Amino acid sequence: MNGRIFIIEDEPSIIQLVQHNLEKNGFIVSSSLNGNDGLKELKKFQPDLLLLDWMLPDLSGIEICKNIRKDNSFKNLPVIMLTAKGEEEDKIKGLDSGVDDYLTKPFSFNELMARIKAVLRRSNPNTVSDNLKFDDLMLDRIEKRVYRDDQEIKLGPTEFRLLEFFLTNPKRVYSRDQILESVWPNNVNVESRTIDVHIRRLRQSVNLKNKKELIRTVRSSGYSLI
Amino acid sequence: MNGRIFIIEDEPSIIQLVQHNLEKNGFIVSSSLNGNDGLKELKKFQPDLLLLDWMLPDLSGIEICKNIRKDNSFKNLPVIMLTAKGEEEDKIKGLDSGVDDYLTKPFSFNELMARIKAVLRRSNPNTVSDNLKFDDLMLDRIEKRVYRDDQEIKLGPTEFRLLEFFLTNPKRVYSRDQILESVWPNNVNVESRTIDVHIRRLRQSVNLKNKKELIRTVRSSGYSLI
DNA sequence: TTAATTTGTAACAAAATTGTAACATTTAAA
DNA sequence: TTTAAATGTTACAATTTTGTTACAAATTAA
Incomplete structure (x- = not known):
């Protein structure tokens, strides 16, 4: 399993856990602790998938997501949203705003892994091969x-x-x-x-x-x- | 919103609730109370999406799912799995066996609806509606x-x-x-x-x-x- | 049936693309 | 520095591609 995964999440402990485990599984991982940095870093990193926290110190996950969708080079970037308490309305907004899946904290790494696999399987045939980036x-x-x-x-x-x-x-x-x-x-x-x-x-x-x-x-x- | 949805689920109360609400939202819905009947009915009904219960009296949801994937005409049929208690190992198996999403009972209808929309949008932009808009x-x-x-x-x-x-x-x-x-x-x-x-x-x-x-x-x- | 609509193609017009020649500039070696 | 080779730049005619129109044949409706 490989691919580039970017994480925007403000809890360092979660980043550390997830990043370490993803890298152990062959992914190339980078991350940001807030939304504005994240948006900048994204362009440089050119990920195949984005893990996005719902609550961030500056921008909300939804705002970031909408922002991303406007950018032509990220039109098809798969996004998995991480929500803190799983409030239902949030989930729905998330899915409707172009998020591909979401996960409620706390989650196990296995669960995250399964979601990532599923999302990548769905999205890869299109985006990866059809958009050439440099x-x-x-x-x-x-x-x-x-x-x-x-x-x-x-x-x-x-x-x-x-x-x-x-x-x-x-x-x-x-x-x-x-x-x-x-x-x-x-x-x-x-x-x-x-x-x-x-x-x-x-x-x-x-x-x-x-x-x-x-x-x-x-x-x-x-x-x-x- | 329209499309054809098939439900395989052994609890009549759930079927009734879901079917009624889906129909109110413009879907055409049919259902079966067990796996073997379900597999037969599926072919006749030609759904755009399948809601599949994890625990059934005869076949497990996973078995049904694998069965379905063998059939060429259902290779790409989106499946949302309904699991009873959300035991984690089960979820992962579910996602790996070709399920597109899953939902843990009890779930709200709004949540189900959001998932259905998301899955249909991804898998078959055409069938979601007979109105093509651009x-x-x-x-x-x-x-x-x-x-x-x-x-x-x-x-x-x-x-x-x-x-x-x-x-x-x-x-x-x-x-x-x-x-x-x-x-x-x-x-x-x-x-x-x-x-x-x-x-x-x-x-x-x-x-x-x-x-x-x-x-x-x-x-x-x-x-x-x- | 007749009339109206739809369809495919040819013929010509307009526009965009292409390859090459000719000349200019840069680079590296003598 | 001088020279030769390689590459950059420009202009232009030829070619290719697409737009447009007209029309006869085919199909459908009246």
Whole structure:
């Protein structure tokens, strides 16, 4: 079992217990003790699942959840809500606000584990494979859209395929031949220089102002994301 | 809210309570008092969701659940398990054996309702309602009518099927091949360009004045709602 | 039956995308 | 520094893709 799990919870003892046990089970885990930090950290951490406490010192779990759903790159992030006393109205609000499941404290770790498994099983087939993420970039294969920090970036077909290709292995340097083979239809013959031009076009679209360069040129080798 | 719900539960009082309330909320409900009957009735009833008691006179809920999963037509049937005392080991087994959620008796009807909504929303966005909605658009499958902001829009048969198809997954980009397969009868052969013309017709009908474009063209990929 | 509607395709128009050449700039080696 | 190779940049014509219209055939309703 693996995946990235983020926890927003203000009781350190719970964090410690859960985090330790999840890591023992092969998950990569990170956490925040309050809502505002959590929202920031989330983007960096890029989790596959979020454990969210209902009562937090600053924002309520519901508010965080709604906030998250607005963010394009977290539209489909599964959320399990942790509620303190299991007041019924709360539970319902939680489920209606886009929470995938909830758990009433105190809970056993086994129970939590079962819920996580169930939620990941349901949500993974869609989100994990269909959204490619790297840094602040997100490519949605289903909707054929690309965002950088929530701002949509319009790409032409070849630019899109090119970026999609790089995103399957970001950081890896691809030669022009490799790029040609994977991004262009099998039979066509195009000059290797053509790639340079498309890279240029992709750069132009993707490099919004105030953003760092996203495509690296490796002289005499090829290109990669960075 | 509508959909078909089947209940397998040996306590008549619970059946009565749940069935009555679900029907009041627009669901079509049927039930059985034991596992073997239930399995038979299921096929006839073709539910969208199953409420399954953990302890039954003949088969256990788990056994029924495993049985159901073997049947191809019920592989994806969402199941909510009703457990009597909430013994933890049981819960875990339940979730691992393909149950989508569970509820510990005694439960309130509101809580049950929230769970049902959540599970149906996840598993089968279509069956939850026969009305497909997206933005200010509404398609009534029963009456075969389409409205935009309460104003009825008259569509030809193909336009209707086309829109219905898009509405099952709005925002998702479909290729012309996918559209052909899903919207046209299986055997017919029509040119891919034909779709473009129908899209144009659908656009013309659906794009009332003062309204934003509803159909997005994704060059070299296909179309989607937006 | 006739009339009306729906349907698929062809033909042309408009728009977007693509590949390449030509020239500019950068980089690394001599 | 000079030089050659590699890459960046720009412009543009050719090609591809999509939009639009018209129309005849097919289907349905009257």
